[in-house]
Amino acid sequence: MPEGDTIYRAARALQKAIGGKVVTGFETGLAKLARVNDDAPLVGRMVEKVESRGKWLLIFFSGDLILVTHMLMSGSWHLYRTGERWRMGRSRMRVVIRTEDWEAVAFNVPIAEFHTARSLERSSQVPKLGPDILAGEFTVAGGVERLAAYGREHPEAEIAVVLLNQRVLAGLGNVYKSEVAFAAGVNPFRAMRSITQKEMETMVEFAQRYMKANVMDGKGEGIVTYSGNRRTTHAMNREERLWVYRRQGQECRRCGATVMMRRQGEQARSTYWCPECQPWVDKLEIR
Incomplete structure (x- = not known):
């Protein structure tokens, strides 16, 4: 299972690649994410920031939309240049976020949910985490x-x-x-x-x-x-x-x-x- 350091590195890499960029394409193999995207499309939104909280990874989009993922035992985020061949099969793809230069692909991610800031606060797990050991404010x-x-x-x-x-x-x-x-x-x-x-x-x-x-x-x-x-x-x-x-x-x-x-x-x-x-x-x- 990925631990907090793995998620921290993934969030840091995603932030460098797609942070501050406009979403040009979005795909998902998960019905609940697809429904949200149908009602409130991601294309045209900006990736405001990507951060880790313990073993959770959060991608914040403009317009108050947050993608929350947890890798559990087998999930992972990959980064590819536009047009680059993926190292895993498409059947394992759960989420693709495209910008002009990059594709961020989540493979085998078992937990992926969209939230607003308000619904995230009501979430049963993320807001109740203890202090993140890798957070700058941790003592x-x-x-x-x-x-x-x-x-x-x-x-x-x-x-x-x-x-x-x-x-x-x-x-x-x-x-x-x-x-x-x-x-x-x-x-x-x-x-x-x-x-x-x-x-x-x-x-x-x-x-x-x-x-x-x-x-x-x-x-x-x-x-x-x-x-x-x-x-x-x-x-x-x-x-x-x-x-x-x-x-x-x-x-x-x-x-x-x-x-x-x-x-x-x-x-x-x-x-x-x-x-x-x-x-x-x-x-x-x-x-």
């Missing part, structure tokens, strides 16, 4: 505050499950969940009641550091849609780019113990950890 203190507040309300919730909760912190996915817990030396199955203020600060700091490090490309005028394999270690070898994620049965890069994996939470997401670097602790901190 470690604010992230810790959200974690601590959730912990007080849900003391038995497991920390790795909470890190995936987009209403607590927006943007973290399954890779970062395991990597952040490892970096902080926190066992991912510990209950929130056992997590100290310092541990929360460390996890939020690493979450911001890792995610920012993976969106550094694209500061120039060029359009960057992919910057290579996600990385949390300093190693340049692609086989050594992560601490524990998908390394079940291999040696921990820090201590040599065997990295473990277990399914966790209602969605049975895979969680990776080192039992030596992330020992079990079951203590209650009085806040």
Whole structure:
């Protein structure tokens, strides 16, 4: 599943390509989008801005129309120069937004909805997101505050499950969940009641550091849609780019113990950890 850094890069690339441009063509394979376009055509509207909010991507058009998409497990946005051949088949196309020079194509996107500013505010998901870790206004203190507040309300919730909760912190996915817990030396199955203020600060700091490090490309005028394999270690070898994620049965890069994996939470997401670097602790901190 694309995580917040992937969506951030996609939004940045789309903004550079089609932001401020007039829509010259629109296609969709989704009936509910087609109905909106029939009633309020996109052609002639300007793409005012493209932005990410956690794992959601929002394209704002003039005339108070917003296209909201979520990639889930398999969706992606592609950019092509006008007339360039697509790298995926047309049967996978869900949305095409054309401008004079570019085609922005959404493939396999399972969630795509049009909203007005008012209807978006009433949406059950996007407005209720926690602070976006990649947002310019995000602070470690604010992230810790959200974690601590959730912990007080849900003391038995497991920390790795909470890190995936987009209403607590927006943007973290399954890779970062395991990597952040490892970096902080926190066992991912510990209950929130056992997590100290310092541990929360460390996890939020690493979450911001890792995610920012993976969106550094694209500061120039060029359009960057992919910057290579996600990385949390300093190693340049692609086989050594992560601490524990998908390394079940291999040696921990820090201590040599065997990295473990277990399914966790209602969605049975895979969680990776080192039992030596992330020992079990079951203590209650009085806040």
